[in-house]
Amino acid sequence: MSTQLTETQLLKQLKPLIADKYSSAVASLLEAHRAEDIAEIFWELELEDAKFLIKVIEKDKAVEVIRCLDDEIQERLFKEYPAREIADDVISYLDSDDAVDILNLLPTRKAEEVISYLEDQEYAKNLISMLHYDDDVAGGLMAKELVKVKFNWTVSQCVEEIRKQAEEVTAVHAVYVVKDNDVLIGVVSLKDIVLAKPHASVVEITKEEFISVNAYATGEEVASIMNKYSLIAIPVVDGMKRLIGRITIDDVVDFIKEEADKDFQLQAGLSESVDSSDKIWILSRARLPWLMVGLLGGLGSSALVSNFEGDISHLPQMAFFMPIVAAMGGNAGVQSSAIIVQGLANNTLKSKNILPKLTKEFTVALLNGLICSALLLSWNLLIGHSYDLSIVVSIALITVVIFASLLGTITPLVLEKFKIDPALATGPFITTINDVIGLGVYFTLGRLLLGGF
């Protein structure tokens, strides 16, 4: 399954044909490829060529391709099309969840215009009701397309309903059983429908112990519930327990990835989700906040070090080890906090028993600090630094590693307690604090142990 190779080859064959606007050849070349694969090559196309490709591909597949495109490309592309075309050629062919994703990319006025052109009034109403939800809550993630049956139906009535909905609902997964007022009372698996007698009543095979989510549950909650209970689809209900949609696992897989991406970005000091293809000022804006934190921390460090100006001019060697003390503090702090942040994210850590965690962290830090300090001491003595200075540097190193580890452990736990994303603690924030504190420890120790140098 080397899709990567196919894509490169495909692109190579495609480019000259597109350049020549050789429609029939392009169409026949793409016929053998899946929409998901065709969508990938759009990354490498100019806007004009992308539009040409969509015009050339057979209608149903073109819609699939558009659905599979990355948001970014979709957004760029839809700027080029009038609302009427978007409504008739794209939105009216899509499942409601995919349609809403696209409508959310358009400016509000254009989205409203697109909806006004839709011929299916029921569908238009559904889309409007879904647009009320943020795109990261269950109501924004769900699709309206599902198979819904009444509790007093027979299995063969169920099968009829599936047949009726078959064209709209691509993947059925399960059938949802409701009372007259649409209140969800249970779920029937397709397997049980296959195995039941046609005249059996639906209630007989209905599983009444099921898991649903409220329309305002966050995407993160939905993802964690579906993951925990190994669900491939989950019904979404409103405040009165009425069935209003369902979410399938594929939409949530994306969400799990997005969440993981967010932690990674916070750790790297990016304040918003960016992509290397974003505009320059967006890329700059995402990075500036954390650079400012670094700048402030740096000013703190320089103010701190300036208190030791006299000591440095007496013993300039003190400056040699400033980078090592600051860097080791930063590294040790980030390591500790990352372990805690990950434990919190995976729910394998409860924030109550803090003391044993701190004791353990202290032991690990002491061990690592000792090893690093011993190595550093040997090296410093070997290359002929003064005995006193070498001792000060090594004691400072142990102290800083221990201190940074404890701070790295406590900070995410405290942030979690105050409902702030603990991943903040793994980023430049903790590195910066540890820089300042580490240098403070180092110079203070120096002054104390080297007696004003």
Added chain:
Amino acid sequence: MSTQLTETQLLKQLKPLIADKYSSAVASLLEAHRAEDIAEIFWELELEDAKFLIKVIEKDKAVEVIRCLDDEIQERLFKEYPAREIADDVISYLDSDDAVDILNLLPTRKAEEVISYLEDQEYAKNLISMLHYDDDVAGGLMAKELVKVKFNWTVSQCVEEIRKQAEEVTAVHAVYVVKDNDVLIGVVSLKDIVLAKPHASVVEITKEEFISVNAYATGEEVASIMNKYSLIAIPVVDGMKRLIGRITIDDVVDFIKEEADKDFQLQAGLSESVDSSDKIWILSRARLPWLMVGLLGGLGSSALVSNFEGDISHLPQMAFFMPIVAAMGGNAGVQSSAIIVQGLANNTLKSKNILPKLTKEFTVALLNGLICSALLLSWNLLIGHSYDLSIVVSIALITVVIFASLLGTITPLVLEKFKIDPALATGPFITTINDVIGLGVYFTLGRLLLGGF
């Protein structure tokens, strides 16, 4: 769906009952709870209490609970049970994929002993064949339980086969169509079986365009294919295209999370997957390699700075700004590399067009470097640092931010080219290099512009 609350409440009610060994009360209390929820409270239990709970819970549910436990708890628990019990009470009740996961946790000899006690010879043979695969390739992720039908069967024969397999295969998702020699030729969805006439032939409704993976495909590949094509189950084939198992999306969701966790750990400078509950020496071992990198880098910095000893003793103020130069270089470098690493991981970035990326990165870095330097310059002049020194610091800051950003962009792309995990470039590695280079630039500039100070 506030499962968190339920869990805490449950634990509160449970603890005194467990302490009193009040079996019947514990059993009736747990009856109303799902296995997944019960599994969560094991994090808070002592080993003895965990064993007691498993003994008390009704058999089928106890197996479910064990299946849902975290590896770590499973491993600790199974140390306590003899092989015979593990075989009879746990493994023989599980799907092959879950069984293999548990066998992989046991010492090889004990795992072999467990398998030898299994009564179902076919099942034992399956498990042995699956144990040959690493647990992060398709063969190790797949389950042997699936519904397989012959291409020349009728739909009603299919339904009969589903009925026969119903007890073993909990979630059917799809039926796999094979030729006599077990070569996979297509897939039938359950929906199509529901809608087909009983006497229709299976081939009529078979989708012959399907996606399968080889048993040696990595978990990451399987995850990305299932995610890309929105699959909830994927068949696994051997080198001769014979069907040997299937992987369901829930096993891959875990895998996506594991992969994301790995990037996060590398970025934080942890060399292996650790958990705050791991043993002290494991925690220490995971962190030491990167601390050593920091140590080496620090020694590099100190060797570098020592070349400027004379300059520092003439102008000790130079030392004040060492931390800010080093920290800003580190931060800017990690930010750039994180964007590239994420782009590579999400396949939104192709590594060929490097030049436009570098140009863009240069512009962003120049912009951010200018803003930060201007702020720093104003501040330094405001609090009365010398004009010359302030200018040197600000020029060094711009240079370092730009240099670090470019290095942060290039490094992951180069690592990717040499098939090394690009996430390495976001960790202490890049911070350390930037520390050394940043300080080198700073002191060299200082010597040039301040004329030997």
